[in-house]
Amino acid sequence: MAMVMEGVAMAAVATRFPSFRIIHRRRPSSSTSPTSRTLRSFSASASALREGDPPAPLSVSLGHVIRPDFPILHQEVNGSRLVYLDNAATSQKPTAVMRAIQTYYEAYNSNVHRGIHFLSAKATEEFELARKKIASFINASDSSEIVFTRNATEAINLVAYSWGLQNLKPEDEIVLTVAEHHSAIVPWQLVAQKTGAVLKFVGLNQDEVPDINMLKETLSTKTKLVVVHHVSNVLASVLPVEDIVLWAHEIGAKVLVDACQSVPHMVVDVQNLDADFLVASSHKMCGPTGIGFLYGKSYLLSAMPPFLGGGEMISDVFLDHSTYAEPPSRFEAGTPAIGEAIGLGAAIDYLSAISMQKIHDYEASPIFLIAYLSVELSEYLYESLRSVPSVRIYGPVPTRNVRRAALCSFNVENIHPTDIATFLDQQHGVAIRSGHHCAQPLHRYLGISASARVSLHFYNTKEDVDYVVQALNDTVNFFNSFK
Amino acid sequence: MNSSIIRTSTTPPPPPQCSISSSSRPWIKGPTSISGRRTLSFRRENERKSLRSSDSGSNFSSRLNARNPSLVEIGTPSPAVGTAVADRLHRLVLEFKSLEEPMDRVKRLLHYASRLPPYDESGRVAENRVVGCATQVWVEAEMEEGGRMRFRADSDSEISKGFCSCLIWVLDGGEAEEVLGLKTEDFEYVNVGLHGRGHSRVNTWHNVLITMQKKTRALLEEKNEKPSLEPSLSSIMVSPGYEISAQNHGGLAQTHASHYLLSLSVTLPL
Ligand SMILES: Cc1ncc(COP(=O)(O)O)c(C=O)c1O
Numbered sequence: 001m002a003m004v005m006e007g008v009a010m011a012a013v014a015t016r017f018p019s020f021r022i023i024h025r026r027r028p029s030s031s032t033s034p035t036s037r038t039l040r041s042f043s044a045s046a047s048a049l050r051e052g053d054p055p056a057p058l059s060v061s062l063g064h065v066i067r068p069d070f071p072i073l074h075q076e077v078n079g080s081r082l083v084y085l086d087n088a089a090t091s092q093k094p095t096a097v098m099r100a101i102q103t104y105y106e107a108y109n110s111n112v113h114r115g116i117h118f119l120s121a122k123a124t125e126e127f128e129l130a131r132k133k134i135a136s137f138i139n140a141s142d143s144s145e146i147v148f149t150r151n152a153t154e155a156i157n158l159v160a161y162s163w164g165l166q167n168l169k170p171e172d173e174i175v176l177t178v179a180e181h182h183s184a185i186v187p188w189q190l191v192a193q194k195t196g197a198v199l200k201f202v203g204l205n206q207d208e209v210p211d212i213n214m215l216k217e218t219l220s221t222k223t224k225l226v227v228v229h230h231v232s233n234v235l236a237s238v239l240p241v242e243d244i245v246l247w248a249h250e251i252g253a254k255v256l257v258d259a260c261q262s263v264p265h266m267v268v269d270v271q272n273l274d275a276d277f278l279v280a281s282s283h284k285m286c287g288p289t290g291i292g293f294l295y296g297k298s299y300l301l302s303a304m305p306p307f308l309g310g311g312e313m314i315s316d317v318f319l320d321h322s323t324y325a326e327p328p329s330r331f332e333a334g335t336p337a338i339g340e341a342i343g344l345g346a347a348i349d350y351l352s353a354i355s356m357q358k359i360h361d362y363e364a365s366p367i368f369l370i371a372y373l374s375v376e377l378s379e380y381l382y383e384s385l386r387s388v389p390s391v392r393i394y395g396p397v398p399t400r401n402v403r404r405a406a407l408c409s410f411n412v413e414n415i416h417p418t419d420i421a422t423f424l425d426q427q428h429g430v431a432i433r434s435g436h437h438c439a440q441p442l443h444r445y446l447g448i449s450a451s452a453r454v455s456l457h458f459y460n461t462k463e464d465v466d467y468v469v470q471a472l473n474d475t476v477n478f479f480n481s482f483k
Numbered sequence: 484m485n486s487s488i489i490r491t492s493t494t495p496p497p498p499p500q501c502s503i504s505s506s507s508r509p510w511i512k513g514p515t516s517i518s519g520r521r522t523l524s525f526r527r528e529n530e531r532k533s534l535r536s537s538d539s540g541s542n543f544s545s546r547l548n549a550r551n552p553s554l555v556e557i558g559t560p561s562p563a564v565g566t567a568v569a570d571r572l573h574r575l576v577l578e579f580k581s582l583e584e585p586m587d588r589v590k591r592l593l594h595y596a597s598r599l600p601p602y603d604e605s606g607r608v609a610e611n612r613v614v615g616c617a618t619q620v621w622v623e624a625e626m627e628e629g630g631r632m633r634f635r636a637d638s639d640s641e642i643s644k645g646f647c648s649c650l651i652w653v654l655d656g657g658e659a660e661e662v663l664g665l666k667t668e669d670f671e672y673v674n675v676g677l678h679g680r681g682h683s684r685v686n687t688w689h690n691v692l693i694t695m696q697k698k699t700r701a702l703l704e705e706k707n708e709k710p711s712l713e714p715s716l717s718s719i720m721v722s723p724g725y726e727i728s729a730q731n732h733g734g735l736a737q738t739h740a741s742h743y744l745l746s747l748s749v750t751l752p753l
Contacts, residue, residue: 078585415641416618416638416639416640416641416642416643418617418618418640418642418643419640419641419642422589422642422675423589426585426586426589426675427585427586427589434617435617449619449639450617450618450619479593479641482593482597482641
């Protein structure tokens with residue numbers, strides 16, 4: 001199969017780009033891994049492309065190759081081909097993930113850690129295997145550093161209530177940026193109210209990215225925690241987390257990294273970053289909803305009290321007190337989302353089989369790496385969107401040194417972003433987000449109350465970008481004709 | 484019946500205006516917090532782009548703008564005395580049911596948006612904001628001496644404005660009891676893009692109607708509490724209300740979140 005696929009891929013691109021390397025790197029070849037399925041599906045993709053999608057371009061991109069793995073993309077909405085560009089809100093799921101969940105319920109659904117029977121043992125094994133997969137995906141040194149949560153929001157709340165209530169005193173400072181997601185702000189406001197700690201927000205610099213020099217200056221011996229996003233869900237900027245961690249550690253502060261928008265799109269290595277805590281949500285990385293994770297350094301998790309009480313998190317329960325289990329169980333009260341965790345494991349297998357580096361190269365790699373292939377998706381999106389009349393795109397201008405993630409938040413003068421999103425959906429079948437994207441402080445800072453956002457994932461193609469830009473031009477003309 | 488349903492325009496739209504007007508387009512609050520340098524470059528960029536856009540001539544939206552003669556219009560919104568709220572609702576639902584193409588609904592809403600009476604700038608205050616909408620919507624309610632309800636509304640979104648215009652057409656001039664008797668499900672057919680009942684955070688219909696009803700209820704209670712104390716008062720303005728119906732969890736959460744934001748002094752180093 002792999003041989004056949006490589007042949008097809010090479011034939012399609014060889015004449016133009018002799019060193020094109022999206023799909024022919026060797027992959028693990030276990031028969032149950034999503035890899036073999038992904039490879040197999042390539043032959044199906046040709047026909048899939050012929051039906052619903054625009055004509056296959058001369059260069060077959062990663063996006064074109066893997067689209068058949070995402071059945072949801074091949075449909076019409078409101079009479080047009082669906083173009084899904086709301087990936088920063090949530091990603092679509094490949095067949096491999098849906099199949100893993102179905103197999104769990106069909107073949108070995110059972111509670112975990114509680115029974116000695118066959119099904120329970122199998123479910124426990126797969127559930128714990130999912131934890132190991134996450135650990136190796138983000139290069140944690142041990143899988144006990146991975147705590148399953150419902151989503152990133154719950155993971156942040158876990159740290160806030162467990163670590164925060166235990167470690168924060170009046171006048172202690174928590175440093176954040178104005179570009180944080182509400183999930184990374186509100187838990188700390190609640191904890192600040194309870195502990196008397198103070199939140200300090202860092203603004204943007206003239207390039208419209210969080211001002212890290214300001215952040216560095218804001219750090220002091222009062223700082224106990226720094227909470228920063230890795231990739232901004234509005235500005236598309238990428239923060240130098242390694243540097244921030246270094247500065248924070250120098251003054252004895254801990255760092256929590258909101259990696260919701262980075263983990264699905266690039267290699268994230270917690271040991272390289274040296275982050276103390278890192279959170280992400282499964283649903284943004286091709287996994288199911290209802291599951292996410294917290295990474296925490298072992299010594300930190302071991303010293304933290306439980307967040308919720310119940311089954312699974314205790315060692316012994318007496319009538320007046322209990323002794324707590326070791327992490328990660330200590331933080332996983334009650335029956336966990338077993339099927340979802342296994343689905344997340346399958347998503348990680350799927351992403352790893354493609355390779356996060358390849359996904360990142362396709363979406364947003366530095367120009368010099370693939371200059372001969374023209375620009376990657378992120379810059380293509382930015383440059384294409386700039387051609388729309390009266391558009392204002394937020395965040396940094398991409399340059400050789402400043403990379404953007406593959407998303408753009410923008411406004412078109414005199415048209416409400418929600419009206420734009422409604423028209424794009426109703427008239428063109430394009431799904432984008434409008435509103436404040438759970439980043440109201442950032443919107444306020446930018447002097448706006450809402451914006452529209454196009455966000456891509458690796459199953460999107462340049463044709464999708466061309467389509468949305470054409471549709472946007474139409475939208476602008478439509479609303480202006482009503483003025 | 485007014486025959487000018489939708490402004491028919493087959494000529495290319497005029498080039499977009501470049502000036503940022505914070506008063507007429509409140510979602511762009513003007514360049515206050517953006518550095519002057521960037522505001523300038525934004526303008527220059529717009530000027531360049533508008534030149535380009537004006538020669539793009541025909542496109543698919545001009546087709547959309549062609550008038551659809553099969554549409555029946557509900558007529559100039561007027562708080563008709565004696566026309567029951569239920570009757571007007573019925574006519575509105577019939578009208579929107581006859582519009583099968585979603586785009587026709589959008590166009591109709593934009594048409595009604597253009598008829599919404601101008602809203603006083605002073606009304607765009609936090610107390611009048613409808614919580615839980617994806618756009619900014621402001622609603623004010625008054626009760627006339629005879630007990631009839633009067634409403635004013637505005638939005639920074641044209642489509643939301645269209646919703647408001649329809650709601651006002653149905654509810655304005657109605658008895659308080661009539662206003663309170665409406666259910667959000669009644670407006671199911673007067674929707675765009677949200678399928679079914681649309682119990683969504685972004686359902687403007689739902690949120691605006693519930694706000695109008697809450698304000699009506701508050702005014703009614705106020706009136707019942709002191710029936711003849713102040714006979715000279717011709718109308719009572721509703722007091723700001725912050726809580727929202729239990730149905731709208733998203734809105735509630737949002738309200739709480741923004742209160743937290745307000746209660747903490749957030750210092751933004753500039
Ligand atoms: C940067 C960022 N942080 C946090 C979150 C919250 O993720 P979840 O809602 O899955 O907990 C999101 C998702 O919208 C996000 O984009």
